[in-house]
Each structure stands twice: as structure tokens, then as C-alpha cells.
């Protein structure tokens with residue numbers, strides 16, 4: 001497997017294996033994820049894409065049967081180290097899911113929720129965070145006059161951008177996205193893709209996608225997973241135009257998956 005790296009690695013994944021009970025879902029993964037880049041994770045259903053990204057913020061451990069071996073370093077800190085709090089990791093490494101999942105609260109409360117949990121109480125400070133986060137998620141103009149309406153009243157694409165704003169409000173370093181546009185219509189999808197391109201100036205993004213055109217449009221690096229292994233990781237242009245491994249070529253040309 002090739003894993004070229006330019007720029008600083010924010011994550012270093014070393015000999016990572018993960019099992020759900022007896023199911024060996026991730027196999028000997030070695031990978032570096034570069035800062036301020038978009039890394040796409042592609043591969044057929046069940047190959048371990050979601051499991052992999054959910055391991056980066058230890059969200060996968062909500063499944064009781066999970067066990068892992070190997071290591072993941074986030075900014076040179078071992079994320080499995082007993083003295084590293086998972087809550088701290090998740091503050092730095094936020095996540096956006098496949099289906100928009102706003103809370104049944106106002107738009108404002110959805111975005112202010114994380115900062116409030118982190119102890120911010122002053123209304124003026126919260127107001128500023130909410131505005132900045134909604135602007136960062138490219139939805140401020142659409143919602144600024146209805147901040148106190150329930151987020152459920154928004155379209156799916158708007159809800160997904162509220163979820164991105166909710167993630168930005170706690171000032172993460174990395175944003176993990178697990179098929180964030182698969183439940184959206186084409187126009188909302190393009191808006192979220194534009195947003196991802198904008199966000200990478202300030203954040204590092206790892207995105208799972210089923211959609212190879214999407215990976216080609218928005219990512220700098222692409223990792224192709226198959227049966228829990230990384231078959232190939234490279235610059236996105238190179239991986240899609242001139243893959244090194246026959247299995248990558250077969251997948252990207254639609255021969256399977």
C-alpha cells in the first residue's frame with residue numbers, strides 16, 4: 001500500500017486492528033492523515049469505512065463487543081492511552097453523521113449546546129459562537145431570522161448544515177463525516193460539498209463516501225478499503241487516474257461494489 005504524505009500528519013494510525021466480537025473488521029491499518037486536507041474513505045459496503053472513522057474519535061467503543069490492537073496517535077498523543085480522556089479527544093475530533101440528527105430544540109439551542117456543556121454561560125458569548133458557527137457552516141443567511149424556531153422545521157440539507165454548525169461550535173480540529181450527503185438531494189449535496197472545500201482551510205476532514213465522484217470532487221487524498229484492509233491510499237487524482245492495485249482499479253471502474 002502507498003500512503004504518500006505531504007504536510008503534517010494529524011493522525012498516525014499504526015498496525016490498527018479492530019474486532020466486533022469475532023468479526024475482524026479492520027486489519028493492520030497503517031495510515032497518516034494530513035492536516036488541512038480532505039481525506040476520503042471509499043470502498044464497498046461492509047469494508048470497514050464507518051468503523052475506521054468512528055475509531056478516530058473512539059465512538060466505535062460504544063459497541064460493547066469491540067476490541068482493538070495497535071495504536072492511533074492524534075498530534076503525537078496515543079488516543080488509547082489510559083491518561084487521555086475520551087471526552088477531550090471528542091472535543092478535538094467532531095463528527096457529522098449520515099442522517100442529519102439535530103436535537104428537537106431551536107436552531108440556536110442546537111448550536112449553543114456544546115459550548116454550554118463546556119461551561120460557557122454568558123448570553124453574549126453564546127450569541128457570538130452561534131453566529132460564527134452558523135456562518136462557518138454556510139447557513140447563517142438562511143436561518144438568522146428564525147434562530148428560535150425548532151430545527152426540525154428545516155429541510156434535510158439545512159439540518160445537516162446545522163449539525164455541521166453544532167460540530168464547529170466546540171472548535172474542533174478534525175471533522176469526521178460519515179456519508180454526510182447520502183440522505184440529501186443533489187442541490188443540498190453540492191452545498192455541503194462546497195462547504196467542505198471551504199472548511200478544510202481551517203479544519204482537517206475525513207469523509208466516508210459511497211460516491212466516487214464526490215470523493216474525486218472534494219478530497220485531496222483517498223483511501224480505498226476492502227474487507228477491512230486499506231488496499232491503496234494516494235493523492236485522489238492519482239488514485240482515480242492511475243491506481244497501483246488491480247482491486248482499486250476494478251472498484252473505481254465499477255467492476256464490483
Ligand SMILES: Nc1ncnc2c1ncn2[C@@H]1O[C@H](COP(=O)(O)OP(=O)(O)OP(=O)(O)O)[C@@H](O)[C@H]1O
Pocket residue numbers: 020023025043044045046047048049050051052063
Ligand atoms: N455494531 C456492530 N456489531 C457487529 N459487527 C459490526 C457492527 N458494525 C459493523 N460491523 C461489521 O463490521 C464490518 C464493517 O462494517 P462498517 O459498517 O464499518 O462498514 P462500511 O464500509 O462502513 O459499510 P457501509 O458502506 O455499508 O456503511 C462489517 O462486517 C459489519 O458487519
